[in-house]
Amino acid sequence: MPDSTPNEESCVGSPAHKTTPPGSPSHRALEILSTTPPGSPPSLRLSLLSLNKPDTLKSTSNPTSKVEGNVFAMDKKLRQNKPRLLLMGQRRSGKSSITSVVFHKMPPQETLFLESTTRIQKDSVRSFMDFQVWDFPGQLDYFDPTFDTTEIFSEIGALVWVIDAQDDYSDSLNRLTTTIINLQNTFPHINVEVFVHKIDSLNEELRSDIYQDIVQRVNDDLSDAGYINPNITYHLTSIYDHSIFEAFSKVIQKLIPQLNTLENLLTVLVNNCGMAKAYLFDILSKIYVASDSGPIDMEVYEMCSDYIDVIVDITDIYGYERSHNVVLGEQMQEAESSVTVHDGTMIYLKEMNRYLCLVSVIKNDEARDKKGLIDYNCHIFQDALNEVFARNWEKDKAVTNGNGEQQADADANADAASA
Template identity: 60%
Template sequence: MPSSSLSTLARLDPEEIVDDPQMGFGRSGKSSISSVVFHKLPPSETLYLETTTRIKKESMHSFMDFQVWDFPGHLDYFDPAFDVDNIFDEIGALIWVIDAQDEYLDAINRLNTTILNLQHSYPNILVEVFVHKVDGLSDDYKSDTFRDIIQRVQDELSDAGYENPPVSYYQTSIYDHSIFEAFSKVIQKLIPQLPTLESLLNSLCANCRIEKAYVFDVLSKIYIATDTSPTDIGSYEICSDYIDVVVDVSEIYGWDRPSENGNADESIEETGNNDAESLITMERKGNNYLYLREINKYLALICLMGDDSPAEKKALIDYNVGVFQEALAQVFPR
């Protein structure tokens, strides 16, 4: 059977639970993705995950609350037997995972059928296609497969009268940072405060001569915002790995982190001056310094800086980061 899977993310709201259901064909990797991104399961251990046979709902508590729904791949969720409104009514984005290493024509057919049903009843839902397991393909074959999937989806939707459907495509793998990068892009589309966050980060970068700044969700290593300068995967990988290092070291010395179920409830104001902070020097062309500052129990600011020594402008950086932190507290009250 061809492998694909479908997942959905509800619109993010600071005061509400966000749904993230996952559906589609079996063995495409949807459960592995959820386990790696949201539960820090090592990719090698996903080989032992059982096939999803029932709908699984897991609450995730971070800077915003949301749920991950894992749906079995063999069911038709537009069948009258299902309460379609209960599944899709609160959804902001649908994630469809296609196994790039398997025969994917049936997966594309089901994807297009799903898109057409959504366009009829839920036209505001974004469709995010993860062309998954690309790590096992050569560069040329990976590119050809990616283009072929995009072309087939677009051709079928065009034949049905949809010239510019709200569909985005990503190449993903759980064995590198591409799955986190893709989830970051999807999550950002669902954050209504994103323009405000980008503006704040742009001001911070301009005032402190920072070359690139990210706001990360520490638990998942998804970045919820970055400044509007160009983003490259290398910078993201360095920042993502740095989070693991800082968290691991800090926990040795008693830094109280929330569990993956988010039991910590301290607000930004309550954390006060206990925020973790770190600055390291790198031997990397272009970006010589990496600065991390804990914003609250869930979010961390990470900045890449160039040749100017941060020690010479530490007071300026601390002041502006403090202003940024206060502004972020107003954007995300929790």
């Protein structure tokens, strides 16, 4: 199983120097572009301290019943283990294409040559959060007594049901509702995410009709079976545009316990820097982990997502090899880049750690002229972010000598082997 972790060495190091160290008087920099009263402490840190508490999947009810026991087990396992995304649906609906495009950078056209999946394909994704993606063969009946359904569904983060919108989807809907009904007894809290897929060749009107039809039929079937307001989210997707990344982002975000914290941090950053929008992206998959509280503009999102490709491509060609054991001294370790496009909009990208990068859009003239300040604020944001995740890779980073990196790689290989 390939390790989908982005390679730290593929990042471009900016020749710029680190700005004023935290704790210096210019900590007030955050306030210069903001309405925060002078002298306030950095609000990013305050947000972090007040919000950095796991707040999902808590249950105080009696764990003796089977269902409640499962909720507890899921809660515990999701925190300790890698949550699983199960990709299910009919044959040729596009499941393997989705994992190949999102997690393996396969160009969409090449999915035409993918062979049908015959056994469960398990991908282990190592990133800001480790998770697994299980691609099920379309014909598999996982409620067959020979399958251990508890084993399959117990550590599940989300069930992603892929429907080919260009085909007759009646059978797929029947299987979907049967699956949900079967799971209701043992795992009632599972997130079901329905991808109404292959919408690229459908016009707007047809997309909307098919979407409505699917939602209606699933709701009707489930309410006939006695389930009102099932926990299902629908997404219109295609591997030929950004919609599949957008949909996967939404699925992954539900699994991040720190999502509220991240969104608050980004909102503070955006407000203080005069940014129009900011996204925190997973560099390898281009899934966005969080964004500020402003509305999502697909055009801006696509621009930010494309910009990551530009930087990663340039890095592949011109980036330098970083030796694990060399101290970089004053030089910034993070990639950083900005470009101003035809309408004066600035796109600003900054690597946050080996997995995540911040991409923001700045339209405000005053803000654009104060890039040094934005750099500084992003450093504060970076510190806060790394505290939120407080992960092993940060410990590795701190160990600039010794074998920290090799140990991390060994861990990665061990994980991949066991997956």
